[in-house]
Amino acid sequence: MKIALIGYGKMGQAIEAIALQRGHEVVLKVSIDNLEDNTIENIRKADVAIEFTGPESAYENILRCIEAGVPVVSGSTGWLDKYEAAKASCTAHNSAMLYASNFSVGVNIFFALNQKLAALMQPHPEYDVKMLEIHHTQKKDAPSGTAITLAEQILEQNKQKTKWVNHDGSNASDLVILSERIDPAPGTHVITYTSAIDDIEIRHTAHNRQGFATGAVLAAEFLQNKKGIFSMSDVLGI
Structure with missing residues (x-):
């Protein structure tokens, strides 16, 4: 599979x-130093694009990947106010898109666990719930997309x-x-339910x-030759 890396x-x-x-083969690597290479023509050299840049x-x-007709996997966060517009463009161009706030297999299992725990806790209002997320200082957005x-x-x-x-x-x-x-x-990422008892x-x-x-590459392998909007739940069968 030929991969375009948008964000290096x-x-x-x-x-x-x-x-x-x-x-796999990486046929395009776009970084801050060669933004001029981030063209539809170059993206079309790939079977799948993996996009990890920033909110801006x-x-x-x-x-650009959708318009190039190349399935795109994105892990960038901080842009989700435009997610529905991206989905609409993907559908209009009969292309494929997979967004995840986190591609880790373990985190996606954690997502499923979080959903189950939240459902179990719903009948018990005596428990208050709070969250904590910790990342390196270079991370631009807060809270994290995973959070x-x-x-x-x-x-x-x-x-x-x-x-x-995002405050106490x-x-x-x-x-x-x-x-x-x-x-x-x-x-x-930590989720804590607290009551007077425990x-x-x-x-x-x-x-x-x-x-x-690894999860991002698994997602790209999954997305190759597909059409539509997908998630890591589709990739992992969760």
Whole structure:
């Protein structure tokens, strides 16, 4: 499989290493130093594009891949206010798109666990729920995309919480997400349910970027030759 890497920072380089190990070829690498190579013509040299950039560029990068007719896997966060527009463009161009806030196999199992726990806790309003996420200091967005996904899963089930907030507040209807930036933490997410009697806590701690990179390559392998909108749940059969 021929892969275009849109974004060649630490994550892009980790993805490249996994892709090469799995026998794929990287035909395009776009970084901050060669943005002029980020063209529809160059993207069309690939079977699948993997996009890991930032909030300011992700949406345009995804649209460019869609217009090129190349299935695109995106792990960029901070642009989801335009996600529905990207889906509409993908459908209009009969292309394929897969977005995930986190590609790690372990995190996606953690998502499923979080959904199940939130459903189990729903009849027990005596438990309050809070979240903590810890990442390295170079991470640009807060809370993390993974934390937002976890929060939205909880809000679907929890009738006492109406929205998430990224600060420690006194409003009982707010789902508090605390964000800490500490090097060299690749990513830790903790959900805690607290009552006067006891606490229930689930935690996922990443040790390095390899899990994210491997999942992104698995997603690209899945997306090749497909049409439509997909998620990591489709890739992993969760």
